[in-house]
Amino acid sequence: MRCIGRTADSLAVMMPSLAGKRLVAVDLEYTLVLRLSGVYVVGVSSPLTVEHDGRRIRLDPEGGAPESFGPVHQLVGRTVEAAVVDRSGALDVTFDNGARLTVEPDPHYEAWNVSGPDGALVVSMPGGELAVWAASPEAKG
Numbered sequence: 001m002r003c004i005g006r007t008a009d010s011l012a013v014m015m016p017s018l019a020g021k022r023l024v025a026v027d028l029e030y031t032l033v034l035r036l037s038g039v040y041v042v043g044v045s046s047p048l049t050v051e052h053d054g055r056r057i058r059l060d061p062e063g064g065a066p067e068s069f070g071p072v073h074q075l076v077g078r079t080v081e082a083a084v085v086d087r088s089g090a091l092d093v094t095f096d097n098g099a100r101l102t103v104e105p106d107p108h109y110e111a112w113n114v115s116g117p118d119g120a121l122v123v124s125m126p127g128g129e130l131a132v133w134a135a136s137p138e139a140k141g
Helices: 008-014 066-073
Strands: 003-005 023-028 032-036 040-044 048-052 055-059 080-085 091-095 100-103 112-115 121-124 130-133
Touching: 023 066, 032 066, 048 066, 055 066
Parallel strands: none
Antiparallel strands: 003 130, 023 032, 032 040, 040 112, 048 055, 048 100, 080 091, 091 100, 112 121, 121 130
């Protein structure tokens, strides 16, 4: 796998599409891992915000109490409507019930990553710069 881009401009073409994927599991151990249908994975290592039903909750995968992640666990079974990355490197995932999960870039650490079953990988590097690896041609065959 080789890195093919390091900018938000290439993201629209290179990010694995999460729209239509169902959240099948949530794992938490220093990193929040969202496992989606089709073997897609979103990893969150930095603080995130969950918005739903008029509530806004700030969570930290590294230091937050596991029980505080209930709002994320309640999204299991829901379908992703859209996943968008803005020019700053923030990831915004919207679900079919209106819930939103937002991860801002971190100045010192990799804030989040998205991977697909074919080897495609997008990583929010420190400061929000994006590292993008293309899908492996061998994985498509």
